[in-house]
Amino acid sequence: MGNAGLKQHIETAQKTGVLKVSQGKLNEFPPGFKQLESCLRTLDISDNKFVVLPNEISRFMQLKHLNISKNRLSKIPDCIGALTKLETFNASHNNLLGLPRTISNLIHLKQVNLSDNHIKDFPLSFCGLKYLDVLDLSKNEITAVPAEVSGLNITELNLNQNQIAQISGQIADCPRLKTLRLEENCLQLAAIPTRILADSNISNISLDGNLFEAKQLSDLEGYEAYMERFTAVKKKLF
Numbered sequence: 229m230g231n232a233g234l235k236q237h238i239e240t241a242q243k244t245g246v247l248k249v250s251q252g253k254l255n256e257f258p259p260g261f262k263q264l265e266s267c268l269r270t271l272d273i274s275d276n277k278f279v280v281l282p283n284e285i286s287r288f289m290q291l292k293h294l295n296i297s298k299n300r301l302s303k304i305p306d307c308i309g310a311l312t313k314l315e316t317f318n319a320s321h322n323n324l325l326g327l328p329r330t331i332s333n334l335i336h337l338k339q340v341n342l343s344d345n346h347i348k349d350f351p352l353s354f355c356g357l358k359y360l361d362v363l364d365l366s367k368n369e370i371t372a373v374p375a376e377v378s379g380l381n382i383t384e385l386n387l388n389q390n391q392i393a394q395i396s397g398q399i400a401d402c403p404r405l406k407t408l409r410l411e412e413n414c415l416q417l418a419a420i421p422t423r424i425l426a427d428s429n430i431s432n433i434s435l436d437g438n439l440f441e442a443k444q445l446s447d448l449e450g451y452e453a454y455m456e457r458f459t460a461v462k463k464k465l466f
Contacts, residue, residue: 242263356381
């Protein structure tokens, strides 16, 4: 994108609060971005060449939607915690190894997509965020789901295509969790906590592509209770 095109985008964003400069060659914020600090609500800089997310991101304190997917980021700066109005955050398709603790400051988050990165430890910074509905951690390198996940308030957790071999039974304590996606991991049947089936609000669990046949799930204690929840939800949909 040339300077003229970028200038036009910035002028439009001053009126609309929306700036999309994706599919370019940006690796830093152009000087004109500074004009938008007080008015920008949506920023899409996906599919660029950012290796580092500039600290200036913290100045856009009115942001509600941030898309930084398809860049070359290996970390998110601590100052991301200043964006306390953020509701959706897409950092998929990067090289992220983890997340800063300051993510926990983003108390209005509703949807987070961190798919297709290199995250190894389950990011617990999302625990306690009461508005967070959907957390997508698919296509990462997570090996275990720790007990602390019980602090998540999400309704859907996507952990497809990780390397998970262990799941804490305390995931059953997530008060709002309805959909749990665990396809294509490293789970043995014995690693599935029966509490997920017998004593949780989860009504949709996906386990295809693990180290057992999905139909073997019916052998586990609590399966009938799970199927009752599953069927009840299906009936509501039709």
